Amino acid sequence: MTTDPFAAAGYGAKAVGFGRKAAIVVVDFQLGFTDGESPMARSPYIDAAVDRASVVLAEARALGVPVIHTVVEYANEAELGYWKPSGLVDFTPGSDAATVDPRVLGEGDAVVVKRFPSAFFGTDVASMLRYLDVDTVVLMGCVTSGCIRASTIDAFSNGFRTILADDCCGDHDPDAHASNMRDVGRRYADVLQSADVLTALHAMA
Numbered sequence: 001m002t003t004d005p006f007a008a009a010g011y012g013a014k015a016v017g018f019g020r021k022a023a024i025v026v027v028d029f030q031l032g033f034t035d036g037e038s039p040m041a042r043s044p045y046i047d048a049a050v051d052r053a054s055v056v057l058a059e060a061r062a063l064g065v066p067v068i069h070t071v072v073e074y075a076n077e078a079e080l081g082y083w084k085p086s087g088l089v090d091f092t093p094g095s096d097a098a099t100v101d102p103r104v105l106g107e108g109d110a111v112v113v114k115r116f117p118s119a120f121f122g123t124d125v126a127s128m129l130r131y132l133d134v135d136t137v138v139l140m141g142c143v144t145s146g147c148i149r150a151s152t153i154d155a156f157s158n159g160f161r162t163i164l165a166d167d168c169c170g171d172h173d174p175d176a177h178a179s180n181m182r183d184v185g186r187r188y189a190d191v192l193q194s195a196d197v198l199t200a201l202h203a204m205a
Helices: 044-062 086-090 125-131 144-157 174-187 194-204
Strands: 022-027 067-072 110-114 136-142 161-170 190-192
Touching: 022 044, 022 125, 022 144, 022 194, 044 067, 044 136, 044 161, 044 194, 067 125, 067 144, 110 125, 136 144, 144 161, 144 174, 161 174, 161 194, 174 190, 190 194
Parallel strands: 022 067, 022 136, 067 110, 136 161, 161 190
Antiparallel strands: none
16 A cells, blocks of 8 residues: 555645635636637636536625636737747737636626736735635636646735635646646645535535
8 A cells, every 4th residue: 555655744634624704716717718719728628617617606606705807918028928838929908818708707706917827926816805804715717737726826825725626627638637736735725626615605604
């Protein structure tokens, strides 16, 4: 029987848990990643995550849970910087690629533009959550191995209880998704399925 070396070293020894008030941050479920046609938007795993997230978000809104979306967009080369994916050049302000997927956008949701992997870096997301008196952040979106991982670390670093809705996050590669979820779950966040997230949100309502 193989012993998990991380568990043996004490990683993942305790749960983060939900606090007294939660918000959902939806990372980059925008058409440039979800429309099924654009070069960066052909992942069936991301598409399935959008569909599941739409159900969770509708129920969460009915409970009064605030929802904040992020999108990436770049007006010029200086804003784009040293990003390596070629498709991001099409994510210009006002473009379809920079538009939140209508499956997950609800009336009253906030939309925040970001230019870097984390939903928190260079944005007002942390201050918005503080204003809302939130201590628990539920993350969903894409891509798990990039912007979801970065947002998880920054949510943790900003002092929020961080929960990942595993089946509401997507990647181009299911192995990359599973590996990153496993790793951040050892260190920074609780990784839960959406049904368990909704159970916790109902308990907080």
